[in-house]
Amino acid sequence: MSADLAASVAAVAAVAAALLVAWQSWETRRAADASSRGLKTANDALVVALRQADEAVRARIDAATPSIGVFLDEVDWPPLEPSAFAGGSPNQLRRGLAPESLFLPRDRGRLIMVRAGVRIVNDSHRHVRMNVFGLIEKDDGVTPIPSPVLLGPGRTIEAWCACTHTLAEWIDVYQRRELGDAADEVVAAVHYNDPADTGASDRWDLAIGGVPIAPTAETQGGWQIIPGPEPAPGAVAAIGTGDVVLRHRRYYLSKSRGEEITT
Structure with missing residues (x-):
């Protein structure tokens, strides 16, 4: 080749x-x-x-899962002034505040309470045991409702939830709202945990948003309770709730093993 x-x-x-x-x-x-x-x-x-x-x-x-409804009314008006003595015997709340101006530092520690009615309704045919946080007895307006609460079929609990701050704290809320921070404040909660291992865990957060005070037009540095919860045109000061409380439900394939359905 x-x-x-x-x-x-x-x-x-x-x-x-x-x-x-x-x-x-x-x-x-x-x-x-x-x-x-x-x-x-x-x-x-x-x-x-x-x-x-x-x-x-x-x-x-x-x-x-039992059908449970949690409802939050609009705020009660006017605001209240609870006792300033922590740990003392509950005192009758004095309805409303006098229309005089409030000043710092003189009135910085003065307590102002805004509250709203709460209804918890058991629409099921079962007894339900719920944990409640931040709820107050409807009758006297001062006694915390002990937890847990047992609610029978078709029964309703009425209570208050309240947002209480000193004047200085409310002024801070007002100033933050002026800057655009309008976040609501969660003041109470209701939890229901179905006893079944494969079951639901429900939570309702109760929030009050806004501020019940505003600067006075007549007095330099003075503050007053606003006339009502509805906002005046262009005003920062207003306070309220929503009458529909969103339920947050978590689903568990097995609570004992911590297996939550997250998808």
Whole structure:
């Protein structure tokens, strides 16, 4: 075989080998892509199946959980001035504050309470045991309601929730609202934990938002209780609640094992 022919054969063999390697690489990549697509399809199907299973469990939990309603009325008006003596015997609250101006530092520690009525309704046919935080007896307006509370079928609890601050603290709230911080203040909460291991845990947060005081127009540095909870046009001072309290429900596949359904 001549040298030229040998070189030609070697070149052809090299090209063939390169083509074979390229073809094998392409086939491998094609198989890998197909496998990846198949794996993605399988994973997507698994995610859908798990989501459907979670939704089915949540639906069963919803059906098995007692129907409880928590409602928050608009704020009671005018504000109240509770006793300034912590730990003392409950005193009758004096309704309203005199319309005189309040000043710092003289009145900085003066307490001003804004409260709203709360109703907890058990619409189920079961007794329910709930933990309550920050609720006050409706009758006397000062005694905290002890927790837990047992509520029978079709029964209702009426109570107060209250937001109490000193004058200095209310002024700070007013100034923060002037700067755009209008966040509500959570003043009470109701918790219900279904005793079933696979069940729900419900929480209602009760919030009062706003401020019941405003600077006086007549006296430099003075503050007054606003005439009513509704805001005047362009005014920062106003206070209120929403009459619909959102329920936050958490679903558990097993409470004893800490397995929460989060999807």
